[in-house]
Amino acid sequence: MLTFQQLISITQGREIQFVQPQPVIHLLTDSRKLSQPAGTVFFAIHGKYNDGHKYLPQLYSRGVRQFVVEKGSADELRQQYPEANIILVPDSLKALQQVAAWHRAQFQLPVIGITGSNGKTIVKEWLAQLLSPEELVVKSPRSYNSQLGVPLSVWQINPNHTLGIFEAGISQAGEMEQLQQIIRPTYGIFTNIGSAHDEGFVSREQKVAEKLKLFKDVELLFYCADQQLLHEAVQRQGIKSFTWARMQPADVTITATTTAGSKTIIFYTYQGEQQQLAIPFADEASVENALHCLAVLLYRQLPVAAIQERLGRLHPVAMRLEMKEAINGCYLIDDTYNNDLAGLSIALDLQANQPQHGQRTLILSDLLESGLPEKNLYLQVAELVQAHDVQRLIGIGPTISKYSHLFSASEEFYTSTSDFLKAFNPARFRNEVILVKGARVFAFEKIVQAFQQKVHGTVLEVNLDALLHNLNYYRAKLAPGTKLMVMVKAFAYGSGSFEVANLLQFHRVDYLAVAYADEGVLLREQGITLPVMVMNPSPDSFAKLQQYSLEPEIYALEQLQAFVLSLEAEATYKIHLKLDTGMHRLGFVREDFDTLFSLLQQYPQVQVVSAFSHLAGADEALHNDFSQQQIATFTSMAADVETRLGYSVTKHILNSAGIVRFPEHQLDMVRLGIGLYGVEATGAEQEALRPVSTLKTTVSQVKSIKQGDTIGYSRKGIADAAKTIATIAIGYADGYDRRFSNGVGHVLIDGQRCHVIGNVCMDMCMVDVTGLEVKAGDEVVVFGPQLTLLELAQSIGTIPYELLTNVSTRVKRVFYAE
Missing domain, CATH: 3.40.1390.10 (MurE/MurF, N-terminal domain)
Incomplete structure (x- = not known):
């Protein structure tokens, strides 16, 4: 050791x-x-x-x-x-990388290193599954493929393992050498080369050359020879390879593929023999990933029958941890099909950082194919459960039940999922964070269904990784020492106040801001401890502000007078002064200062923690002069504030657009709003942000319409020809604006744009799906990465803010981390 x-x-x-x-x-x-x-x-x-x-x-x-x-x-x-x-x-x-490299050097087991632009994690997971009958595999947890993730992955190797599979990702030149020294792959897989992280390289050629550094010492490299850029680079470097291809000679030549329902039949030639295999996927990305795995299995000389049997058991890889609203005020973390020790630790970390009231519950199946002796494995599981303060464990499976005596949490054990569901009583679960984690054979999706709230099929998916990406994008623009206040008002712009606030607290922003006191109270009740500014407090909320340590924005003399009269003399209270520099919405003007500071002097227990103002036109360059004038006015007014108070305060005026357009005026703090949620307000740097929210619904019914028929209320939709229409489960009560009626709006079904026909109804609307194969239950994307909020907002003459905040609270939110 x-x-x-x-x-x-x-x-x-x-x-x-x-x-x-x-x-x-x-x-x-x-x-x-x-x-x-x-x-x-x-x-x-x-x-x-x-x-x-x-x-x-x-x-x-x-x-x-x-x-x-x-x-x-x-x-x-x-x-x-x-x-x-x-x-x-x-x-x-x-130093961490050096320790991991030393650890790797202590083991002689063969290691498969995987890199490429896409598919690394899926190929890794599938290979681990395909090779598990004869190998005890150690692999990267989830997508731990970075300069930090790789050493933590390799540290997992122990003497019981017979094969390692680790993925490596880079975003710029000079990074792969470190990862190569840590992984030291015996074999390599280069999945493909695409546009991901192009910005970090001079050219695609350079990106290929940098990624190939992972394989400088491998015995063999597996890749698709149809990728000409990659193929030429491998040949130039003289790396010994095993290839598959559709278009040119290769070790494995794919002669044809045909789709049969949800399966793809692959016809191939290997070592002069024609063969065929079926894989349980129809999409091209999955076929490509499976072909990389097939090449490895053929090289290892597995019989075709064994390969077919193993390919038939492949299943989609759960690429994300989902957090869902559940029964009785519970939250469910759905990690159903990720069932290894490292994945359990990651999921428990997420659960432990949900500061809601109530207990933490873990529903866990037997852990399969860990490579550890049973008792050692469940000792480690018990240690993880105790260290993460899990109050209730529900174990499902014969093996975990066998080691029930190792667990100190309140526990119950069942030999099967059906036994648990027979005993399931919803009333026993209330205000809990429930982590559901099991091997696929235990069919834990049935448990997830039992816990989920019964709501209609329209959901807003919120990508917490995208939100974090956007947070870090703006953070990178800040000077050292500049604080960050983040807006979580209006239900976090429709995304879910608590969940977003919790992520921001976890990543240590300095302040949150809400519109009304009730929003702040809800955050406090759900465990948020960050300072919270309330932007529109009313006199009837002052008692709650004091009770829950919320800090009001004070913008008018009569408001301040009402606030100080509500105070208890012995306590200290923090307030934020809003200054009007030209927005002319709320705020003090200079003429108010004598009365304002005279009143504040009478109440020394009131501490002004910040002074701020709001830019009226920061998102448009044509208002730059006015914005600069506002900033100059604010700087002067804030200096006067500090002089009159006799102490310094935190000063802030920049919003999301201002952070981009006026970086030289960050002052002490900036306020991040719509930018966090994926909309770059100036439009200049939209490509740098990731969409956070995807609104989805389902097809309720499909029907044929004759020419001349009318569709919907007021008979506004008229079929100018025979049509096929689909009724989808979203309407203006869900936040789908009625202005999208009559061909203005469109949605995506199977990637195809389908226009709204007729008027949008309260709970549903109809779309034209003529010529498409659509059936009831199919997924519909209302907005998301391929159909952006900006595009939709422009089509009805509004702004993305309105579309986001209009998504009804009856629409279920699903939060996920990749």
């Missing part, structure tokens, strides 16, 4: 303090994911958006006694952490 003393030579770091020998069992880079302090080494990484050194005191207080740091004076570190072993290195991330 690795010891802390060995880390010094592995990382070539400087020993700051060595107190006592300790084993190195867990590598930690995120303080929020600490589960077992004993044996943990925390690598304090100074990253682009955060600095791990800030969390050393917190981790030390929680029992961590091993640190790798990249800054701090030796004397101060010894004084602050007298019982800790500490190493100082130039780069903590590099």
Whole structure:
């Protein structure tokens, strides 16, 4: 077992303090994911958006006694952490990678390294499944393929494993060399080359060359020879390869493919013999991913019958963790088909960071194909459950039931899913965060269905990874020390206030802002502890503001007078002063200042924590002069505020558009609103953001219409020819604007645009699907990445804000992380 003393030579770091020998069992880079302090080494990484050194005191207080740091004076570190072993290195991330590379070198097992633009995770998961009958596979959890994710993946290797499968992703030149040294692949798979991360490379040729660095020492590289750019680069470098192709000679030549329902029949030639196989997918991406796997199986000389049997058992890979509203105030984290130890740890981390009231419940099946002896496996599971403070465990399966005595949480065990469902009583679950995690053979989708609220099939999917991407995009524009306030008013622009606020709290923004006190109260009741500014408080809400430590925006003298009269003398209260610099909506003007500060002097318990204003036209360049005038006015007024108060306050004027257009005026804090949700208000940098929300519904019925027939209320839809129409389960009560009626709006069904025909009804509308194969139950995309909010808003003369905030609360929200 690795010891802390060995880390010094592995990382070539400087020993700051060595107190006592300790084993190195867990590598930690995120303080929020600490589960077992004993044996943990925390690598304090100074990253682009955060600095791990800030969390050393917190981790030390929680029992961590091993640190790798990249800054701090030796004397101060010894004084602050007298019982800790500490190493100082130039780069903590590099040190982590060196430790993982050392760990990899201790094992001689063969390793398959996977890179490419798309399909890496699916190929990895499928290969692990296909090879599991003869191999004990260790693999990257989910899509852990980055400079940070790869070392954490490789650290999982233990002596029981017989094969490793790790994916590697890069976003710019110079990154792959580090990953190659950690993975040290014996074999390689290059899935494909596409546009992902093109911005980080001079050309596609350079991107191919950089990715190929992963395979500089492999015995064999698997890839599709039809990818000309890749094929030529492999040939130039002389990498020994095993290829498949449709269009040119290869080791495996695909002569034909044909779709039969949900299956694809593949006809191929290998070693001079014609063969055919069926895979259980019809889409081209899945076929391509399966062909990469087929090449590996053929090279390993598996009999065709065995290959067919294994391919037939392939199933879609759950690429995301979904969080769904469930019965009785519960939230359900649906991780149904990800069933390994590393995946369990990741899902438990997500569950642990949902600060809702009520208990945490885990519904867990037997863990299959872990490569560990049963007792060791369930000891580790029990440790994870305890470390993540799971209050109730429901184990399903004969093996986990056998080791029930290892668990200290309140527990119940069932030998099968059907036994659990027979005993299921909804009343026993209330205000809980329930993680559902099981192997596919246990059919846990039936459990998910039992827990979900019975609502109609229209859902708003909220991509938390996209939201985080957008947050980091704006954070990257901020000067060091600039604080960030994020708007979660109006149900977080329709996306779900608590869920978005919780993510923002997890990623340590400085402030939240809501429109009304009730929104802030709800956040507090659901565990949000960040400072919250209430932008439109009313006198009848002042008591709640004080009760829940919410900070009101004060914008008028009569409002301030009512607020101070409601105060209890012994407490201190924080307020934010709104200054009117030209928006002329709300706010104090200079003429108010004498009365304003005279009143504040009478109430010393009232502390002004910020002064701010709002730009009226920051999203349009034609108003730049006016915006600059507003900024100058605000700067002058804020200086006067501080002079009259006799202390400094936080100053902020930039909104999402202002962050992009006026970066030199960030002052002490900026306010991020619509940009977080994927709409770049100036339009100049829209491509840099990711859409956060996708509104989906389903087809309720399909019918044929004769020429001349009318459709919908007021007979506004008229068939100018024989048509096929589909009724879809969304209407203006769900937030689908009535202005989309009569051909103005359109939706996507199977990727095809279908125009609205007739008037939008309250709960449904009709769309023209003539010429398409559409049936009841088919998915309909109302807006999303391929049909953007901006496009839809422009079609009815409004703004994306309106479409987002209009999505009704009766539409179920599904939150997911990839």
